[in-house]
Amino acid sequence: MTRTLVPQLAPFIDGLPLPQRLIAEEHNGTLVVRMRMGEHRFHRDMPVSKIWGYDGNVPGPTIEAERGHPVTVEWRNELEGPFPLVVTRAPTHADARGVPVQCVPGLSGGQTDPNAASLTGHAVVHLHGGLTPAVYDGWAENLLAPGQSAVFHYPMDQRAALLWYHDHVMGITRFDVYAGLWIVRDQSERELGLPEGPPFEVPVLIQDRNFDLDEQGRLTGRLVHKTDPEVMEAFAPFTVVNGKVWPALDVQPAIHRLRVINASNARTYRLVLVRNGDPELDRITQIGTDHGLLRAPTRMPPDGLVLASAERADLLVDFSDLAPGTVLTLFNTAKAPFDGSPFAATGAERAADLAGLLPHPEVMRFRVVPGPAQRRVFPVTLATDYGAPSSAELADAKRRAIALVERELEGETNMLTMRELAPVQDSDSTGLLTVTQDGMTTRYRAVAAHFEDVTTFFPVLGEYEVWQLINLTGDTHPIHVHLDPFQILSRRPIRYEISEEGIEDLVIAAAITLERDPADQLDHTIDDNERGLKDTVRVNPNEVVEIAVRFTNYSGRYMYHCHILEHEDRDMMRPFVTMPMELMPFMA
Numbered sequence: 001m002t003r004t005l006v007p008q009l010a011p012f013i014d015g016l017p018l019p020q021r022l023i024a025e026e027h028n029g030t031l032v033v034r035m036r037m038g039e040h041r042f043h044r045d046m047p048v049s050k051i052w053g054y055d056g057n058v059p060g061p062t063i064e065a066e067r068g069h070p071v072t073v074e075w076r077n078e079l080e081g082p083f084p085l086v087v088t089r090a091p092t093h094a095d096a097r098g099v100p101v102q103c104v105p106g107l108s109g110g111q112t113d114p115n116a117a118s119l120t121g122h123a124v125v126h127l128h129g130g131l132t133p134a135v136y137d138g139w140a141e142n143l144l145a146p147g148q149s150a151v152f153h154y155p156m157d158q159r160a161a162l163l164w165y166h167d168h169v170m171g172i173t174r175f176d177v178y179a180g181l182w183i184v185r186d187q188s189e190r191e192l193g194l195p196e197g198p199p200f201e202v203p204v205l206i207q208d209r210n211f212d213l214d215e216q217g218r219l220t221g222r223l224v225h226k227t228d229p230e231v232m233e234a235f236a237p238f239t240v241v242n243g244k245v246w247p248a249l250d251v252q253p254a255i256h257r258l259r260v261i262n263a264s265n266a267r268t269y270r271l272v273l274v275r276n277g278d279p280e281l282d283r284i285t286q287i288g289t290d291h292g293l294l295r296a297p298t299r300m301p302p303d304g305l306v307l308a309s310a311e312r313a314d315l316l317v318d319f320s321d322l323a324p325g326t327v328l329t330l331f332n333t334a335k336a337p338f339d340g341s342p343f344a345a346t347g348a349e350r351a352a353d354l355a356g357l358l359p360h361p362e363v364m365r366f367r368v369v370p371g372p373a374q375r376r377v378f379p380v381t382l383a384t385d386y387g388a389p390s391s392a393e394l395a396d397a398k399r400r401a402i403a404l405v406e407r408e409l410e411g412e413t414n415m416l417t418m419r420e421l422a423p424v425q426d427s428d429s430t431g432l433l434t435v436t437q438d439g440m441t442t443r444y445r446a447v448a449a450h451f452e453d454v455t456t457f458f459p460v461l462g463e464y465e466v467w468q469l470i471n472l473t474g475d476t477h478p479i480h481v482h483l484d485p486f487q488i489l490s491r492r493p494i495r496y497e498i499s500e501e502g503i504e505d506l507v508i509a510a511a512i513t514l515e516r517d518p519a520d521q522l523d524h525t526i527d528d529n530e531r532g533l534k535d536t537v538r539v540n541p542n543e544v545v546e547i548a549v550r551f552t553n554y555s556g557r558y559m560y561h562c563h564i565l566e567h568e569d570r571d572m573m574r575p576f577v578t579m580p581m582e583l584m585p586f587m588a
């Protein structure tokens with residue numbers, strides 16, 4: 001099904017808003033941010049929406065910090081009801097015309113979820129990408145009720161990067177990802193002469209959003225979280241950038257630095273810049289990823305830049321050769337739910353696909369305006385402060401294995417969850433997961449399935465670990481690890497069989513072989529832009545990804561999870577506890 005829908009809002013009407021800058025140095029490193037109800041207009045032609053947001057805005061203020069200069073934020077919860085979002089599950093996957101209900105606004109016959117409507121605004125703030133002591137990391141169960149506040153200390157002992165702060169409440173993060181950006185700057189980055197601040201540095205926070213309709217079928221502006229019997233994630237039809245649906249940005253003929261983040265619940269984007277119908281990916285150079293600068297600039301992947309939920313990209317886009325009046329449009333070619341399938345950049349303008357829950361591939365537009373043409377050359381070496389871990393460093397690394405699984409439930413939507421695995425020697429047991437590579441088989445038992453199950457990961461500070469993420473589902477999962485960044489070591493194809501015992505809580509009977517499934521079309525490569533310091537990695541279907549992670553300064557209880565919020569909220573999240581070496585002999 002590739003026919004398109006007429007959008008109910010005209011694209012490229014509103015200008016791209018730039019969030020208010022909150023420069024920590026100007027406030028002696030001490031900030032107060034209020035979580036508040038606010039009113040926000042997502043599009044010129046739609047009524048204002050009630051929202052919850054940081055300082056009452058969508059997105060919240062962009063906090064700018066300096067490496068080595070700690071920042072203290074008093075997060076004040078001043079949220080007031082009623083809950084500004086309607087949660088519903090439509091009774092059918094498609095409407096009477098055969099259009100999937102997630103491609104259109106409105107409730108599509110669904111009832112308002114009364115439990116969600118009763119939410120009163122418990123909140124907890126997580127600084128995603130922050131090297132933050134555990135007490136300030138925003139543990140999902142340590143909540144602030146309205147009227148309560150917390151003072152969090154952020155050491156900012158970390159390299160320059162684009163971070164973001166967002167709500168992380170256990171079980172309902174998918175309903176309240178109000179968010180804001182947090183930029184860390186440092187001297188070594190500044191020496192490269194990259195654009196800093198407006199007009200040439202532009203934050204681009206992308207989310208998909210849906211809205212309710214009135215009885216006449218007009219958009220009311222009321223925010224909607226809609227799922228359906230076949231799709232447990234909410235994929236919304238409207239792409240919102242910095243709080244506006246399909247905005248436009250006027251750019252001078254110069255290089256612009258776009259700090260891009262996918263802050264959507266579940267949608268993965270594959271971004272393609274198009275002029276006169278043709279992709280112009282060569283205009284874009286990627287210089288940074290989740291935890292800051294790459295070692296060297298990289299070109300865009302040939303199909304476009306893939307960003308799953310929570311992934312970031314630091315991009316230089318060269319408009320310097322373009323005449324005033326030139327128009328370039330950013331499109332998304334990724335179907336939902338995303339499974340890594342390719343899509344040629346040349347077809348970006350025609351990427352609309354209702355079956356793929358992508359009714360409107362437009363993201364935003366750039367319009368070149370008059371100005372002095374500025375051509376600049378940036379260095380070919382960007383960062384020299386990190387390298388891939390050596391084989392010596394990894395030789396004795398603790399190895400951990402995690403299976404990403406889909407559990408079928410009677411009368412309920414399937415649950416996408418994780419299983420932490422431990423190797424077993426006992427060859428008689430059943431209900432095991434086996435991994436076979438080059439004729440050698442390792443047998444594992446699941447030792448933890450739910451967030452509240454016993455903690456099994458106790459990484460030692462300063463030591464490399466290798467985590468193996470094994471995807472036994474049909475979707476791509478962006479797996480996020482709190483605290484220190486990691487590096488991707490490998491991404492390899494697997495084939496697997498799940499036996500009749502299937503996937504129960506701690507029974508997971510599956511046989512995995514590290515070789516390509518003949519039906520598998522994905523290339524399972526690591527993109528050049530993934531060879532940096534990451535905190536979120538895409539694990540595609542039929543794939544095992546190995547990451548090398550080393551926790552450094554902070555011991556305590558942290559979380560790792562899928563950043564598809566509907567998965568995270570339904571148990572695709574687990575704790576780990578980082579430990580100082582000298583305490584290990586005293587652990588039971």
Ligand SMILES: [Cu+2]
Pocket residue numbers: 416476477478562563564567568572
């Ligand atoms: Cu997931």
